[in-house]
Amino acid sequence: MIILDDLTLGYDRHPAVHHASGRFEQASMTAVVGPNGAGKSTLLKGIVGLIKPQSGRVKLSGIDKRDIAYSPQVAEMDLTFPLSVLDAVCLGHWRRTGAFGAITPRLRQEALYALGGVGLDGFDDRSLESLSVGQRQRALFARVIVADASVIILDEPFAAVDAGTTLDLLELMRVWRMQGRTVIAVVHDLDLVRNHFPHCLLLAREIVAWGPTEQVLIADNLETLRNRTEAWDEHAPVCERGAA
Amino acid sequence: MLVASQLIDPFVDYAFMRRALVACAALALGAGPVGVFLVLRRMSLMGDAMSHAILPGVALGFLLAGLSVPAMSVGGLGAGILVAVLSGLATRYTRGAEDANFAAFFSISLALGVLLISVKGNAVDLTHVLFGSILAVDDSSLILVASVATVSLFAFALILRPLAVECFDPIFLSVVDGAGGRWHLIFLVLVVLNLVSGFQALGTLMAVGLMMLPAITARLWTQGLGRMMVIAAAIALMSGYCGLLISFYANLPSGPSIVLAAGTVHLLSLIVGTEGGVIRRFLHPRHLRG
Numbered sequence: 001m002i003i004l005d006d007l008t009l010g011y012d013r014h015p016a017v018h019h020a021s022g023r024f025e026q027a028s029m030t031a032v033v034g035p036n037g038a039g040k041s042t043l044l045k046g047i048v049g050l051i052k053p054q055s056g057r058v059k060l061s062g063i064d065k066r067d068i069a070y071s072p073q074v075a076e077m078d079l080t081f082p083l084s085v086l087d088a089v090c091l092g093h094w095r096r097t098g099a100f101g102a103i104t105p106r107l108r109q110e111a112l113y114a115l116g117g118v119g120l121d122g123f124d125d126r127s128l129e130s131l132s133v134g135q136r137q138r139a140l141f142a143r144v145i146v147a148d149a150s151v152i153i154l155d156e157p158f159a160a161v162d163a164g165t166t167l168d169l170l171e172l173m174r175v176w177r178m179q180g181r182t183v184i185a186v187v188h189d190l191d192l193v194r195n196h197f198p199h200c201l202l203l204a205r206e207i208v209a210w211g212p213t214e215q216v217l218i219a220d221n222l223e224t225l226r227n228r229t230e231a232w233d234e235h236a237p238v239c240e241r242g243a244a
Numbered sequence: 245m246l247v248a249s250q251l252i253d254p255f256v257d258y259a260f261m262r263r264a265l266v267a268c269a270a271l272a273l274g275a276g277p278v279g280v281f282l283v284l285r286r287m288s289l290m291g292d293a294m295s296h297a298i299l300p301g302v303a304l305g306f307l308l309a310g311l312s313v314p315a316m317s318v319g320g321l322g323a324g325i326l327v328a329v330l331s332g333l334a335t336r337y338t339r340g341a342e343d344a345n346f347a348a349f350f351s352i353s354l355a356l357g358v359l360l361i362s363v364k365g366n367a368v369d370l371t372h373v374l375f376g377s378i379l380a381v382d383d384s385s386l387i388l389v390a391s392v393a394t395v396s397l398f399a400f401a402l403i404l405r406p407l408a409v410e411c412f413d414p415i416f417l418s419v420v421d422g423a424g425g426r427w428h429l430i431f432l433v434l435v436v437l438n439l440v441s442g443f444q445a446l447g448t449l450m451a452v453g454l455m456m457l458p459a460i461t462a463r464l465w466t467q468g469l470g471r472m473m474v475i476a477a478a479i480a481l482m483s484g485y486c487g488l489l490i491s492f493y494a495n496l497p498s499g500p501s502i503v504l505a506a507g508t509v510h511l512l513s514l515i516v517g518t519e520g521g522v523i524r525r526f527l528h529p530r531h532l533r534g
Contacts, residue, residue, distance in 0.1 A: 048419050072415040081284060081412040082469045091409060094420040099406045127467050 001026050001063070002047060002151065002182070006056035008239075009039070009046040015054065016042040018206045019241060024199075026062070026150075029173060029183040031193040031213070034203035035225065040186045041073070043203065044153050047184070066095050069149035071140050073156050079128045085139050086111055086124035092146030114145040119168060134165040141169055152176055154185040158192070170196050190217060204228040254492045261488060263381045264498065267389050267445045268484025271454060274393035275438045276477030277400050279459030280469075281431060285411050290346060291455050294432075295439050295448045297327035297350040299357030302443065307364045313384045317440050324436030327353050332425060332432070377447075377498070385444050392441035396434055400473075403427055408469060446499040453503030454480055461510040464517030479509050 002024040009017040017039040024030055032040045045051045047058055048070045069092070089111040090103050097103060103111075115124055118138040128136060137157060144152055152173075158166050173183050174196070187193050193200055193213060200216040202208035208224050209216040254261045282291050301323025302316045309315035331345035340348075381389075400407075406427045409417045442451025458479035462472045487502030494501075515522050 045415075050415065050418055066420075068419075070416070070419045072413070076415055077413045078411055081408070082467050082472060083408065083412055084468075088412070091413075091416065097405075099421060100402060 001061040003059040003061060005059055007053055008055045009042050009051050010054050020207050022210045024182055024184055026182055027177055027180045028199050029177045029197055030199040030201055031185055031187040031197035032201045032203060033193060038203045039205050040203055041155050044155050063150055067150040069144045069147040070153045071144055074136055085126050088128055088139060089115055089142045089146055092143040111146050114142040117145060118142045133160045134162050137161050151182045156186045263386060264488055267381045267386055269481055270389040270393040271442050272477050272480030272484055274396035275455040276458055276480045277473040278434055278438045279455040280473050280476050283459045288456060291452045293346045293350040294324055294435055295452045296354040298324040298439055299448060300353050300360055303357045303360035313388060317388055320440040321436055323353060325433060328432040381445055389441045392437045399434055403430055407431055450499035450503050457506035457510050461513045464513040464519055464521055467519055
């Protein structure tokens, strides 16, 4: 279980996620939804510890930080780097190999098996650069499979991915949830959230709503989301909330 | 076999040529992989900046101890690491980009170096530091060059994975490995070490050429990381050998000859390289079935 306790994350003292509280239950599958600049990626980075809270905290209950697998947006990687698809997938083993440990034939076999699982049989020796956007996303999913983590956090896994691949990846996420893993993903397609994600977190710097999807994705909340024009205020006053 | 013997004789007959060849071989082994990572990290010009940065340290060593290899090397190493760390810190805690900070600090460093040399030394000393003289490599230089190559190869064997992941997916690395630029810092130390080891053989200016040219060329021949490092080292080695021969027979300075040999390989590879060479681009082989 991951608990957000009055969490504020941001850059240069300006909050990108403001006083967020709530919990991701074990084996839940939550879509994080919100407009551009709503703080979705920031929230995920805060949970995995890439950004330190400006106030409040993230509590991990019953899980170790190393049980979390995180897949950043593809845009944040250098795909021209000369790594083969199999090399990239094998990185999922990091928890077992660390920086120096060997990729044993067994670990390699697991990675090949994961590649097969995402429909990339025979792609192991290809360069990442030569893959299509959807195939890269599949390869990243294979890396997550290999990590065998109890919490899986994905930043925009369906960005620029075709319908068929999206359904394949969703099926994979369903299996993860059945296996008792917790899944948190940033998703933009509301229909997709309605049909496949039991839980939903609406974020517009502050949490607009968080709970069962059918109670969160209602007209009122979506209206609120649209009206939250989050203008950047260079001279915003110091936030007094929670200071007492 | 007149021609064949001409390719070997200089090294059989003259000890200074043998030393030079061994120095080149060691330099090639260390600098090749370092260069490959500089290219992959999009820091191709950083080697150049760094080679300028080590100058005041070398000059200081020279002023204190004369043409002493250990003193100049320690000085160069110190200056290089200082500039690397200062620009790293500036990048981390201020707004500037890393290359901009490097440019700032190496400029300061270079000016300090030139100032130091011109106050106490003379033009000949400056020329020696800038252009080196591989034909005057002595035992202590050889030991230094060989040690640096050994350290580099072991270090690369050890930190290859985090170093590669840091380029490929830095966010993933900080999640699984924690924050902190320690791999980057180790790598920068390797860069400085190899430049320092190259400077007395080739000079600070030419050492960068032997580091970067083969690495950039290697990318025109392969897409694999391991193969890239092997090819870079091989090209550097070959350039060292050819450059020495040319400089011997044509009575030319060795440093530029070696780098120009590497440059020739590069220009040829631009045309015939299998991964993105010009010819490959204009050949239109028939497409495959799938």
